[in-house]
Amino acid sequence: MLGNLIGPEINELIETRNFSAIRHLLETLPAADQGEIISELPEEIQAIVFRLLPQTNATEVLEYLGPEEQERIIRNLGNEEAARILNDMSSDDRTALLEELPPAVVTQLLTLLSPKEQQIARTLLGYPEGSVGRLMTTEFLTVRPEWTVGETLDYIRAHGRDSETLNVIYVTDHAGGLIDDVHIREFLLSPLGTTVADIHDNRFIALRVSDSADVALSLFKKYDRASLPVVDSRDTLLGIVTVDDMLDIQDEATTEDIQKIGGMEALDTPYMETPMLQMIRKRAVWLIVLFVGEMFTATAMGFFEHELEKAVVLSLFIPLIISSGGNSGSQASTLIIRALALGEISLHDWWRIMAKEIVAGLALGAILGTIGFTRIVAWSQFSSTYGPHYFLVAAAVAISIVGVVLWGTLSGSMLPLILRRFGLDPATSSAPFVATLVDVTGLVIYFSTAVLILRGTVM
Amino acid sequence: MLGNLIGPEINELIETRNFSAIRHLLETLPAADQGEIISELPEEIQAIVFRLLPQTNATEVLEYLGPEEQERIIRNLGNEEAARILNDMSSDDRTALLEELPPAVVTQLLTLLSPKEQQIARTLLGYPEGSVGRLMTTEFLTVRPEWTVGETLDYIRAHGRDSETLNVIYVTDHAGGLIDDVHIREFLLSPLGTTVADIHDNRFIALRVSDSADVALSLFKKYDRASLPVVDSRDTLLGIVTVDDMLDIQDEATTEDIQKIGGMEALDTPYMETPMLQMIRKRAVWLIVLFVGEMFTATAMGFFEHELEKAVVLSLFIPLIISSGGNSGSQASTLIIRALALGEISLHDWWRIMAKEIVAGLALGAILGTIGFTRIVAWSQFSSTYGPHYFLVAAAVAISIVGVVLWGTLSGSMLPLILRRFGLDPATSSAPFVATLVDVTGLVIYFSTAVLILRGTVM
Numbered sequence: 001m002l003g004n005l006i007g008p009e010i011n012e013l014i015e016t017r018n019f020s021a022i023r024h025l026l027e028t029l030p031a032a033d034q035g036e037i038i039s040e041l042p043e044e045i046q047a048i049v050f051r052l053l054p055q056t057n058a059t060e061v062l063e064y065l066g067p068e069e070q071e072r073i074i075r076n077l078g079n080e081e082a083a084r085i086l087n088d089m090s091s092d093d094r095t096a097l098l099e100e101l102p103p104a105v106v107t108q109l110l111t112l113l114s115p116k117e118q119q120i121a122r123t124l125l126g127y128p129e130g131s132v133g134r135l136m137t138t139e140f141l142t143v144r145p146e147w148t149v150g151e152t153l154d155y156i157r158a159h160g161r162d163s164e165t166l167n168v169i170y171v172t173d174h175a176g177g178l179i180d181d182v183h184i185r186e187f188l189l190s191p192l193g194t195t196v197a198d199i200h201d202n203r204f205i206a207l208r209v210s211d212s213a214d215v216a217l218s219l220f221k222k223y224d225r226a227s228l229p230v231v232d233s234r235d236t237l238l239g240i241v242t243v244d245d246m247l248d249i250q251d252e253a254t255t256e257d258i259q260k261i262g263g264m265e266a267l268d269t270p271y272m273e274t275p276m277l278q279m280i281r282k283r284a285v286w287l288i289v290l291f292v293g294e295m296f297t298a299t300a301m302g303f304f305e306h307e308l309e310k311a312v313v314l315s316l317f318i319p320l321i322i323s324s325g326g327n328s329g330s331q332a333s334t335l336i337i338r339a340l341a342l343g344e345i346s347l348h349d350w351w352r353i354m355a356k357e358i359v360a361g362l363a364l365g366a367i368l369g370t371i372g373f374t375r376i377v378a379w380s381q382f383s384s385t386y387g388p389h390y391f392l393v394a395a396a397v398a399i400s401i402v403g404v405v406l407w408g409t410l411s412g413s414m415l416p417l418i419l420r421r422f423g424l425d426p427a428t429s430s431a432p433f434v435a436t437l438v439d440v441t442g443l444v445i446y447f448s449t450a451v452l453i454l455r456g457t458v459m
Numbered sequence: 460m461l462g463n464l465i466g467p468e469i470n471e472l473i474e475t476r477n478f479s480a481i482r483h484l485l486e487t488l489p490a491a492d493q494g495e496i497i498s499e500l501p502e503e504i505q506a507i508v509f510r511l512l513p514q515t516n517a518t519e520v521l522e523y524l525g526p527e528e529q530e531r532i533i534r535n536l537g538n539e540e541a542a543r544i545l546n547d548m549s550s551d552d553r554t555a556l557l558e559e560l561p562p563a564v565v566t567q568l569l570t571l572l573s574p575k576e577q578q579i580a581r582t583l584l585g586y587p588e589g590s591v592g593r594l595m596t597t598e599f600l601t602v603r604p605e606w607t608v609g610e611t612l613d614y615i616r617a618h619g620r621d622s623e624t625l626n627v628i629y630v631t632d633h634a635g636g637l638i639d640d641v642h643i644r645e646f647l648l649s650p651l652g653t654t655v656a657d658i659h660d661n662r663f664i665a666l667r668v669s670d671s672a673d674v675a676l677s678l679f680k681k682y683d684r685a686s687l688p689v690v691d692s693r694d695t696l697l698g699i700v701t702v703d704d705m706l707d708i709q710d711e712a713t714t715e716d717i718q719k720i721g722g723m724e725a726l727d728t729p730y731m732e733t734p735m736l737q738m739i740r741k742r743a744v745w746l747i748v749l750f751v752g753e754m755f756t757a758t759a760m761g762f763f764e765h766e767l768e769k770a771v772v773l774s775l776f777i778p779l780i781i782s783s784g785g786n787s788g789s790q791a792s793t794l795i796i797r798a799l800a801l802g803e804i805s806l807h808d809w810w811r812i813m814a815k816e817i818v819a820g821l822a823l824g825a826i827l828g829t830i831g832f833t834r835i836v837a838w839s840q841f842s843s844t845y846g847p848h849y850f851l852v853a854a855a856v857a858i859s860i861v862g863v864v865l866w867g868t869l870s871g872s873m874l875p876l877i878l879r880r881f882g883l884d885p886a887t888s889s890a891p892f893v894a895t896l897v898d899v900t901g902l903v904i905y906f907s908t909a910v911l912i913l914r915g916t917v918m
Contacts, residue, residue, distance in 0.1 A: 030662050032682045064683075153612075156647050166644045167626050167685065184643060185625045188615050203489050217706075223491045224523075224703040226626065226685055243702055244683040247676075250706060254713040255797055261720060262793025262890060263786055271798040272808065276815070280822045283790050287864075290786050291827050295834060297778035302844055308774060312767050315774040319756035319898050322778055326785075327722055327749050327891040331742050334721025338714055339730040349731070356735070363739045368750050375754060385761055405746075431721060431890045432786040439778050 010037065014045055023052045031057060035064030047076035059088040067100035068273075074109070083112040090164050091117075092137040092245065095124045099134065132216050133209045135249075136230045136239030137164040142172045143196055145179060150192035167226050170237055171200050178237040180204050181229055206231045209238055213249045220246045257341055260425065261334055263290065263432030286432070293436040297322075300440055304447040310459045313386055314450055317372075317397050318443070324368055324401055325408035325442040326435030332357055332412030333434045337426050340416060350417050354410070361409030365402035373398035389457045396453040400446040407445065408438045469496065473504055482511045490516060494523030506535035518547040526559035527732075533568070542571040549623050550576075551596040551704065554583045558593065591675050592668045594708075595689045595698030596623040601631045602655055604638060609651035624701055626685050630659050637696040639663050640688055665690045668697050672708045677802075679705045716800055719884065720793055722749065722891030745891070752895040756781075759899055763906040769918045772845055773909055776831075776856050777902070783827055783860055784867035784901040785894030791816055791871030792893045796885050799875060809876050813869070820868030824861035832857035848916045855912040859905040866904065867897045 013022045026034050026049075034053065038046050038061065050073050053061055062070055062085060074082050086094065086109060098106050098121065106125075110118055120138050127133025141163045143152050152169065160166050169187065171179045180200035190199055206229045207216055219228060220243055227242045256266035265282040267274050274282075301308070308315055336353065339345045345353065373394045380390035387393070412434045416426035451459065472481045485493050485508075493512065497505050497520065509532050512520055521529055521544060533541050545553065545568060557565050557580065565584075569577055579597050586592025600622045602611050611628065619625050628646065630638045639659035649658055664682050666675055666689045678687060679702055686701045715725035724741040726733050733741075760767070767774055795812065798804045804812065832853045839849035846852070871893045875885035910918065 028662070030664060030682060036681075153647070157649075160644070160648055166647050184647070185619070188612070188625050188643070189619055191616075203487070205489060221706050222495075223489060226702070243685070243706075246706060247680050247702075247709060250709055251801060254717075255801065258713075258717060258720065258793060258797045261717065262790050264790045264793075267794070270801075270803045271794055272804060272811070276818060279815075280819055283787070283819065284823055284826055287783070287786055287790070287823055287827060288830065291779070291783060291830060294779045294782045297782075298775045301775045301778075305771060305775070305844070309771045312764060312771065312774075315767060315771075315777070316757045316760045316764070318774070318777055319760075319781055319902065320750070320753045323753045323756075323785075323891075323895065323898060324746070324750060326782075326894070327746055328742070330889075330891050331721050331723045331746070334717055334723070335726070335730055338717045342710060342714065342729075344729045345731060352731070356738075359735060360739055360742065364743055364746055367743055368746060371747065371750060385764070430789075432782075432789050435785070435894070436782065439782060443778065 010041065010049065011045075014048065019052055022049060023054075026053060031060040032064050034061045039065055039069050043072060047073050051077070051081075055084075059085050063089060063093045067097050070097050071101055071105070079112060082109075086112055087114050087117050090137045090139060091120055091124055091239075092135055092164075092241075094121060095134055098125055099129065127209060130213055131209070132207045132211045132213065132230055132241060133238075135213060135216065135245055136209070136241050138239045139164040140170055140229075140237070140240045141166065142170045142176075142237065145171055145173075145195070145197040145200070147196050148192065149187050149190045149194045149196070149199070152187055152196060153192070164240060165227050165242055168229075168240070170229055170240075171196055172237055176236050178204065178206060178229055178231050178235055181206075204229065206235075207241060208233070214253060216241055217246050217249050217253065254341075257337065257427045260427035261337060261430050263287075263430040286430070290432050290436045294439060296440045297443055300443045301447075304443075304451075307447060307451060307459055311450070311454060313393060313458070314447070314454075316385075318446070320372070321397065321400050321404055321446050322439045322442040323435075325404035325438035326431075327408070328361065328364055328405045329408035329412030329434035329438045330431035332360075332409045333416055333429050333431060334412075336413050336416045337429065340420060340426050347417060347421055350414070353413055353417070357409050357413040358406070361406035362402070364409065365405030368405055369398035369401040372401050387458065389454070392453055392457055396446075396450045399453070400442075400449045403445045403449065404438065404442040407441060408434070411437055411441075469500065469508065470504075473507065478511055481508060482513075485512060490519040491523050493520045498524055498528050502531060506532050510536070510540075514543075518544050522548060522552045526556050529556050530560055530564070538571060541568075545571055546573055546576050549596045549598060550579055550583060550698075551594055551623075551700075553580060554593055557584055558588065586668060589672055590668070591666045591670045591672065591689055591700060592697075594672060594675065594704055595668070595700050597698045598623040599629055599688075599696070599699045600625065601629045601635075601696065604630055604632075604654070604656040604659070606655050607651065608646050608649045608653045608655070608658070611646055611655060612651070623699060624686050627688075627699070629688055629696055629699075630655055631696055635695050637663065637665060637688055637690050637694055640665075663688065665694075666700060667692070673712060675700055676705050676708050676712065713800075716796065716886045719886035720796060720889050722746075722889040745889070749891050749895045753898060755899045756902055759902045760906075763902075763910075766906060766910060766918055770909070770913060772852060772917070773906070773913075775844075777905070779831070780856065780859050780863055780905050781898045781901040782894075784863035784897035785890075786867070787820065787823055787864045788867035788871030788893035788897045789890035791819075791868045792875055792888050792890060793871075795872050795875045796888065799879060799885050806876060806880055809873070812872055812876070816868050816872040817865070820865035821861070823868065824864030827864055828857035828860040831860050846917065848913070851912055851916055855905075855909045858912070859901075859908045862904045862908065863897065863901040866900060867893070870896055870900075 010022060038049055041049060110121060113121060124133060139162050141160055156166060167184050168181050169184060170181050173179055180202050181204045182200050186199045205219060205223050209230050209232055227240050229237055230239045230241060232238055259266045264286050267282055376386055376390060376394035376397060380386050415429035415434060419429055420426045469481060497508055500508060569580060572580060583592060598621050600619055626643050627640050628643060629640050632638055639661050640663045641659050645658045664678060664687060666687050668689050668691055686699050688696055689698045689700060691697055718725045723745050726741055835845055835849060835853035835856060839845050874888035874893060878888055879885045
């Protein structure tokens, strides 16, 4: 967005080799905007412009770029400069970069790191993908309970430069075991002579290094913290996770849910960057499952072929009736999947949900049934499409709609709960999945109703 | 969760009137957990337990409760205690409480506030719903550029107690105009004699008080900030918004999107708390629109009634074929809606998206068409359901499936882009909406193909 405005100007400055003007232009902007401009430039000049950034600021700008751009730029830098930046990156951003790269590139980049940073990078990459270990940074500041506030502030001034955050300071014992986390606020507001032990209250919330990113997200949401400490099984402080990563984690989690609701496997990569074969595979799996399920509609209708031959008029309303069931089911399942994901409802509520959905399903079915009935009867005043017994046809269609909508609403709302009950992901009961289920049963409801009402007249 | 474990114990302690034990039990827990326990207690004892909390901690616990519970508890407190807590609440949480309450209650509660807090509360409620003004707190700390770091830290120690955050300190001019925001980190790391003017760099990002919450969310995501200042049109600093509110804003935004993708109006309230009539209305609107749209299937099929009478076998595959189009359309529209919401794609990409979806649609159509063809031919080896010309029927079905899936994929991917182009919400092109569109056209594709292939044999 910003890049589209400033990009052409930068291109012109690059063509005229006016590097001091470029540097001057970039310097007025926050790092996030510098990153945005660079990422919107043509690939071949990204590295050129990046090298114009002041050293103090280059690493921060790089951290705002995507892994692909980071890799391209780092490959274009000299070894010395690449080493400086990789050593300088916060360890969580570095892990995010390294985990996206092919193993050969990772091995090569790791050799550029100082022994200490190499050790840290290897440890972090050793934690399982999607775990808190992959998200944490090891740059944090610890203090001892016997220090005074004044000593602590002096210590921060001398050693805090590399810490990822100074919003929270961690209190540890001799062995590095976490005793408490203290918000910087407490240090800022307390008299300088107070000791750390006087301030801290031993009520801290910590993540385990093996916790999943989703667990971290739920703790951040619940406790409204800006950062959380990460400990191992013996409560040794290993690192911290900061809240700014959580907005991304939350986006990833909902993207997965939304794609499942849309009736496919989650892509796990941005739409434009997903290779075609992988995209087709992730969509084909569910399309095939749904297609095979939907084949039962042909089987179900096969049983009524004789009736259909006698009353072809019935087939005209098949799409209308089954789609009503699918649509109401899609609404119900989407509502319940989202409410489960937000923790608004739990399995214990199943009975109250069912009661709610029965009322809603009957009301919605009655509304649609009335519209359908009116439409067929009204149409028949001007046309003979629906035959002499149009009134009975209209009645059969209307009653079927009520039944199908009620059934769609009920299946749509109960299926996510049943999946959750058996430890499966509720989002699997996607709109298309519920629709397929309701299509087959909806046809049976429709034809059975029609046979009951129309036998002896139309059939 | 936690409440389920400790709740029964608390109930017992309440029955035995062992209030000191309850107080002791709660004191060991963080405020968020105290809040969770209280919200899971039966309504009639929530206020009793709340009153056992130490004064210093009560307001914080209340801020973790939902508006309904907050209201119930505040109504159960004496006026004096309620006044203390309302005056003490951070102004953003208080706005969130007041905006949920009926006007009469708000008027009554406002009279409990001190004149200064009353003024603040009225101003914040005056901003439009969903705007940054409703999210901001007015408790922030400003310093002057000519101060030294040492003076600033002393000032914070003396006056910072009520500030919502001390992570960021705001630099203003004589008139209250925002000059810069400076992270507390800079103050903590700089020598005490440095002046504020030496530290700040004039590169700040600010929200306008009239910006929408969504704008705030996108700025927080882009700039990775823990808080952002809010200014009016003359750059006067009015308040700050903190990142912890953004996780909730993001949840609300995706819930709206998901409910629209599910084919309904966004509920705007949690599932369980939505009144039945409102729930039915929000679902019925789209169900009716879709139902009326779907009526065109009956019209479309009416044109082919003559062909249907000659070849009832065709009707057996109607649900299978139209649902294949609906399912592939649902996948495509969900993918594009989400990618648009995340900013992964923009309107400029329409041509690349279309190219991608044509390839995907042809591939997916070919897969499903092959399965359908095989199924009909294989079945016909054992059964005469599909008649002597089953091979031609199979070919007509397979070719229709390729066409319908391609068409579904294309409409599903292009519709969200078209809606965005005309300034409408892309999420409106829900799975059911795309399915309905594809149902009508899918039938035309199917019957036209069938007429071409089967004329002279089956028909």
